[in-house]
Amino acid sequence: METLKVEGLCKNYGALKVLRQVEFTVRKGERRAIIGPNGAGKTTLFNLISGEVPVSQGKVFLHGQDITGLKPYQRSVRGLARTFQKNNLFLGLNVFQNVRLAVQAHQSVSHRFIAKYHRFQGINQKTEEILAHLGLTEKRDVPASDLSYGEQRQLELAVAVATNPQVLLLDEPTAGMSPAETFRTVELIASLPKDMTILIIEHDMDVVAAIADRMTVLHYGEVLADGLPHEVKANPRVMEVYLGLEEGEAHHAGA
Ligand SMILES: Nc1ncnc2c1ncn2[C@@H]1O[C@H](COP(=O)(O)OP(=O)(O)OP(=O)(O)O)[C@@H](O)[C@H]1O
Ligand SMILES: [Mg+2]
Known part of the structure; x- marks a missing residue:
């Protein structure tokens, strides 16, 4: 198709x-x-x-x-999601926060009807899952600005994947x-x-x-x-x- x-x-x-x-x-x-x-x-x-x-x-x-x-x-x-040739991250936020923002932005459009509490739990859980899958769990609390260049690119990929x-x-x-x-x-x-x-x-x-x-x-x-x-x-x-x-x-x- x-x-x-x-x-x-x-x-x-x-x-x-x-x-x-x-x-x-x-x-x-x-x-x-x-x-x-x-x-x-x-x-x-x-x-x-x-x-x-x-x-x-x-x-x-x-x-x-x-x-x-x-x-x-x-x-x-x-x-549709994309990554950029240059990093497109919130450098002042940590790894978890960067991915969470992307998950949240997506869920607030696609799951408007879900009760607030469940949505909150769901967003954090989904964020943890993505970090685990992309091997970023150990870096979850590190500010994006402190990651190596390669790690920043991986985080950017995580942010793009977060919107499913x-x-x-x-x-x-x-x-x-x-x-x-x-x-x-x-x-x-x-x-x-x-x-x-x-x-x-x-x-x-x-x-x-x-x-x-x-x-x-x-x-x-x-x-x-x-x-x-x-x-x-x-x-x-x-x-x-x-x-x-x-x-x-x-x-x-x-x-
Ligand atoms: N905003 C713009 N204004 C004027 N010219 C532009 C603009 N954006 C791109 N170009 C020109 O368009 C051409 C193609 O650029 P593009 O960035 O798409 O190439 P690319 O294939 O991605 O190259 P690279 O492998 O270096 O990333 C280049 O000559 C570039 O200078
Ligand atoms: Mg290019």
């Missing part, structure tokens, strides 16, 4: 055409990697899907409904992480519910190989290839783009 679809997406910043006629369909439970060189338009694509930035042209459909005109929070209520999204957009979740943190994060993502649809922007091809069952390659704002990982890797145009780049360019320079 089709969960997310983008149709003829274009984004211009003045004369700069950042996205040109981008189209693809993502079925329920799919794990799709979005790859492409720096500046290809990957983050912009997420900004259009999540509603942070208005489209210049084209449409975004979630569960078959046209959401192109909706605000980010309206898309979130419909089951149907579609999750991850923008370079392992960027700047140590190999151990990257491994842990890959495990976390792989352990998310199978029916959760995930789009992941990622430069690390080992991470892509471990997670993705489909790949979309963006190049200068256009879809260069789209398909199964082995098909995409064998695509002559993709090989040309990646082999034509210097090692340092093909791999992300980091935040």
Whole structure:
């Protein structure tokens, strides 16, 4: 079943055409990697899907409904969540509080009818569950500002998962992480519910190989290839783009 679809997406910043006629369909439970060189338009694509930035042209459909005109929070209520390339946490709050806020924000919309006391208990319990699942229980009382960079990225993932999204957009979740943190994060993502649809922007091809069952390659704002990982890797145009780049360019320079 089709969960997310983008149709003829274009984004211009003045004369700069950042996205040109981008189209693809993502079925329920799919794990799709979005790859492409720096500046290809990957983050912009997420900004259009999540509603942070208005489209210049084209449409975004979630569960078959046209959401192109909706605000980010309206898309979130419909089951869309994302992480950002840069941390998007409340640095003055601790780990537990950051996750709890996200759980609460979601529950106050979806479970308005539940009695207050039960809701309070439910929110704390759900928060503890998420922390345990993501291996953050030991850090629950640590202010977000005192976490390592990698731990902050993991917390950001926890915050996104807290809303129990149907579609999750991850923008370079392992960027700047140590190999151990990257491994842990890959495990976390792989352990998310199978029916959760995930789009992941990622430069690390080992991470892509471990997670993705489909790949979309963006190049200068256009879809260069789209398909199964082995098909995409064998695509002559993709090989040309990646082999034509210097090692340092093909791999992300980091935040
Ligand atoms: N608000 C903006 N105003 C003007 N240009 C922008 C804006 N946002 C992005 N761009 C430009 O759009 C192009 C695509 O940027 P985008 O951040 O989507 O690339 P990306 O594929 O995510 O790159 P990276 O791998 O470095 O994160 C770049 O040339 C960027 O400079
Ligand atoms: Mg980006």
